[in-house]
Amino acid sequence: MKQRHPFVLRSLPYSFRVGIALLTITLLGGYIVSGLHLSWHYDNRDEEPGLTMNDIIGAYHGVQAPSPLVAALESGHPEDLSDPERNAMLEWLRGDRLSQDYDNLDLGENAPSEIIAFNCLDCHTRTATGEQSFPSVPLEYWDDIQSIAYSKDIQPAGENIVAMSQHAHAPTMAIILIVLGWLTVCTRFWKGLTGLILMVAAAGLLVDMAGWWITRDIAEFAYAVVIGG
Known part of the structure; x- marks a missing residue:
């Protein structure tokens, strides 16, 4: 029996592929803006110029320093x-x-x-x-x-604020990763490489989301939030 050819993006109409490409570019732009927003949102919490680890630790754990x-x-x-x-x-x-x-x-x-x-x-x-x-x-x-x-006394965001933010971010970002993973499977890229990238991205997202809560008790876990994010 002749094996059925797997679905690939190049089998789609040209206009469809252009639409997917434009949506992907828009998504990339959104992530860039999100990065800028996070930098501006957390910046200067420790009254030091620029985004520092104290800003991140302060947001999730709190920082008290004379x-x-x-x-x-x-x-x-x-x-x-x-x-x-x-x-x-x-x-x-x-x-x-x-x-x-x-x-x-x-x-x-x-x-x-x-x-x-x-x-x-x-x-x-x-x-x-x-x-x-x-x-x-x-x-x-x-x-x-x-x-x-x-003296610095940076208070962390309340648990209700963290939960409200995560209930929107976690499902949305997980769905985006699933869609991106599916799209890469439908390309001619080496499946071993795309699978590895997807696994690392998924692990990073899990560490990031879990880190929001773990960092409340363990300040050092803020570094995992940064790496995972």
């Missing part, structure tokens, strides 16, 4: 800072009036701007030189200081 200034002061830097001045700086950084009290004249010599000017600017200016200087961490102006003054 400000670099607090960490430096608590570690005893600078060494010659008096205890009253150190306590005044820590009290200011742990309060909720950072910008208002930075150069508050009512605080006199205990104003943070005054303490920083007398104790830090020998090393922390853009033109500082010497072994102990840190021109890469200037403390001359409030605009310099505010980026390292605030």
